[in-house]
Amino acid sequence: MYHLVVTACLVTAPTVCADRLLPTPEPLAETDCTNGASARIAAWADLHPDLVIGSWTCRPTGNLPALDLAEIAPGVLAHAGQAQPLSAANGGDIANLGVVIGDTVAVIDPGGSRAIGERLYAAIRQITDQPISHVILTHMHPDHIFGAEVFSEAGATIIAHHNLPSALDRRAGTWAESIPRQTGALAMLGTRAIPPDITLAARQEITLGGATLRLDPVATAHTDNDLTVLHLESGTLFTGDLVFAGLTPSLDGSLTGWLAWLSQPPDPPPQRIVPGHGPVSLPWDQGTAPLRAYLAALADQTRAAIIAGEAMSEAATHVGTDQRGDWQGFDEINARNAIAAFKELEWE
Ligand SMILES: [Zn+2]
The missing domain is CATH 3.60.15.10 (Ribonuclease Z/Hydroxyacylglutathione hydrolase-like)
Structure with a gap:
């Protein structure tokens, strides 16, 4: 099976170039890949006006860079x-x-x-x-x-x-x-x-x-x-990101909604979960425990700050910070989470 690979450069920065792979629904033999290349490149270029397309080749599957699975x-x-x-x-x-x-x-x-x-x-x-x-x-x-x-x-x-x-x-x-x-x-x-x-x-x-x-x-x-x-x-x-491991969880929806989802184990109980970030196979309980602890602390500490009459900017300096542990990217993401949590919980 062969694949069309083009060299594409940014119109705004012509020295920034990379190979781009243009896939097809059907497997292609080498001659089909070669014969159809011009038409496919033209159609693809229309959808990517920020790029200048240069040379192209047809490469066999084994020669393509691939992710680890x-x-x-x-x-x-x-x-x-x-x-x-x-x-x-x-x-x-x-x-x-x-x-x-x-x-x-x-x-x-x-x-x-x-x-x-x-x-x-x-x-x-x-x-x-x-x-x-x-x-x-x-x-x-x-x-x-x-x-x-x-x-x-x-x-x-x-x-x-x-x-x-x-x-x-x-x-x-x-x-x-x-x-x-x-x-x-x-x-x-x-x-x-x-x-x-x-x-x-x-x-x-x-x-x-x-x-x-x-x-x-x-x-x-x-x-x-x-x-x-x-x-x-x-x-x-x-x-997906309903479960984070390793990378600090980012709150972009609802803290109470997220905790509610975590409080109801999936039915049927899964054999394993694939979280959005972290190890690709974890048991439900072990995989969700650190996330649950972090989000619960975020909620508890935000409510305490609100009751104490703190302003949002003040709460954001300390809420959640005792949860740093081994989370990656913690300080920046936690500060954003603290603000999101405050905005959500101040109207409870
Ligand atoms: Zn996400």
Whole structure:
């Protein structure tokens, strides 16, 4: 199987260039890849006017750079992102990504950039030529979803919580500037946020043939558009950022809603969870305990500060700080969480 790879440079910074992979829904032989290249490049360039496309090649699957995927249950694979804040060193590869293989393939979170999505696509293609039928977005945050366009081009249907499109619209402008500032422009070259094809307001099951995924949109918790994915055959629950391990949890929805979600263990009890960040396979109790302790402390200390008559700016200097422990990126994220918690709880 062969893949079209183009060299693309930023219009605004012509020395910032990277290889971009243009996938297809069907596997291509080398001659098909070569013969169709010009038309495909022209169509892709129309959608990426911020890029200048240079040379191209058709490369075999084995020659593509690929993410590491670990099998955590039969037919269930995961990529471990680095459990750190975004940086130039990690290039946005900080979220855990999932792959479920049945007769077709589903991706749970396509990664934080076009480049990461391409490397995930390559990793899947190094395992199977089966069609990639679905991409499920666990929530709106860029480190989880900015690779979606790669899989849309590969023919997948993109599925998300019904609140995701409006939430993404509200943030898109901010993120277009802030993410490249953190990761570097090269890491985000060619990245374009795309809306989902289908949104869900209630549970839905997807059958891939030999694998069944149960998708559950969740009430506002980490964000207002969290969605969990349960692989029924193995009992593997992809929680997205409803569970953090290692990287400091970021509150972008509702603290009380998040604690409420954590207080009701999933039914049926999962065999393992794949959190949004941290180790890719954890038991429910062990995987959620540090998060639960942190969020409970955040709520308790915020309520105490409000009762003591503190201003928000004062509370933000100390609320949660005794929870630092081994959390990565703690000081900056916790300070933002303290403000979000204060705004939410001051009206209780
Ligand atoms: Zn998130």
